[in-house]
Amino acid sequence: MSKLNVCEIFASIQGESTLAGYPCVFVRLAGCNLRCAWCDTSYSHDDNSGVSTHINDIIGEIAKFPIKLIEITGGEPLLQPSTAALCDELLCRGYQVMIETNGTLDIGAVSNKVRRIVDIKCPGSGCGGSFLIHNLKHLTSNDEIKFVLASIDDAVWAKKFCDEHRITKKCSVTFSPVSSSLPYEKLADWMVENRFDGIRFGVQLHKIIWGERRGV
Numbered sequence: 001m002s003k004l005n006v007c008e009i010f011a012s013i014q015g016e017s018t019l020a021g022y023p024c025v026f027v028r029l030a031g032c033n034l035r036c037a038w039c040d041t042s043y044s045h046d047d048n049s050g051v052s053t054h055i056n057d058i059i060g061e062i063a064k065f066p067i068k069l070i071e072i073t074g075g076e077p078l079l080q081p082s083t084a085a086l087c088d089e090l091l092c093r094g095y096q097v098m099i100e101t102n103g104t105l106d107i108g109a110v111s112n113k114v115r116r117i118v119d120i121k122c123p124g125s126g127c128g129g130s131f132l133i134h135n136l137k138h139l140t141s142n143d144e145i146k147f148v149l150a151s152i153d154d155a156v157w158a159k160k161f162c163d164e165h166r167i168t169k170k171c172s173v174t175f176s177p178v179s180s181s182l183p184y185e186k187l188a189d190w191m192v193e194n195r196f197d198g199i200r201f202g203v204q205l206h207k208i209i210w211g212e213r214r215g216v
């Protein structure tokens with residue numbers, strides 16, 4: 001069976017999706033094809049930040065936790081071809097599986113039974129324009145789109161993108177501020193004033209609980 005380059009496996013609270021608040025096991029894969037300005041997991045960027053691990057051993061590590069919600073994250077998990085096989089194995093074993101991806105690679109590579117959290121990069125990330133537009137065709141109501149916003153300019157850009165592509169008709173959408181550059185209140189006020197329908201305000205719940213540290 002296949003191997004994956006694994007940076008870390010840990011249990012925490014699901015922090016950002018519509019399942020925020022539920023206990024979740026995270027499998028962080030090594031390697032990323034982007035370098036976002038506000039990235040908080042830069043320790044996973046390089047391929048050598050991980051250890052080549054058999055899928056059976058990954059599942060064995062996951063099984064040590066009494067938790068049935070799993071998120072495959074990174075880095076960028078879709079860079080590794082065996083990610084789809086890991087998702088399938090977990091689904092077969094009755095796990096609820098999520099994957100967090102930066103949207104630059106084909107999300108159709110993994111089953112649509114996996115909840116695909118697609119982080120579309122705004123200009124403030126320094127990686128604007130990296131989203132693979134073809135991915136819009138794969139979205140189902142099981143998936144989620146997330147925009148991480150460094151400024152109100154990013155929010156304006158993201159809202160325009162949502163309107164142009166009718167994203168809220170396809171799946172749930174979350175606007176999440178970079179807390180160091182866009183205060184929660186400023187974004188929340190702006191969303192209320194602009195009467196946003198169908199777009200959630202999101203926070204990084206795990207950071208509110210534990211602060212900036214690895215493995216949560």
Ligand code: SF4
Nearest residue numbers: 032034036039075102
């Ligand atoms: S895509 Fe994710 S892991 Fe990669 S640089 Fe951006 S925030 Fe960091």
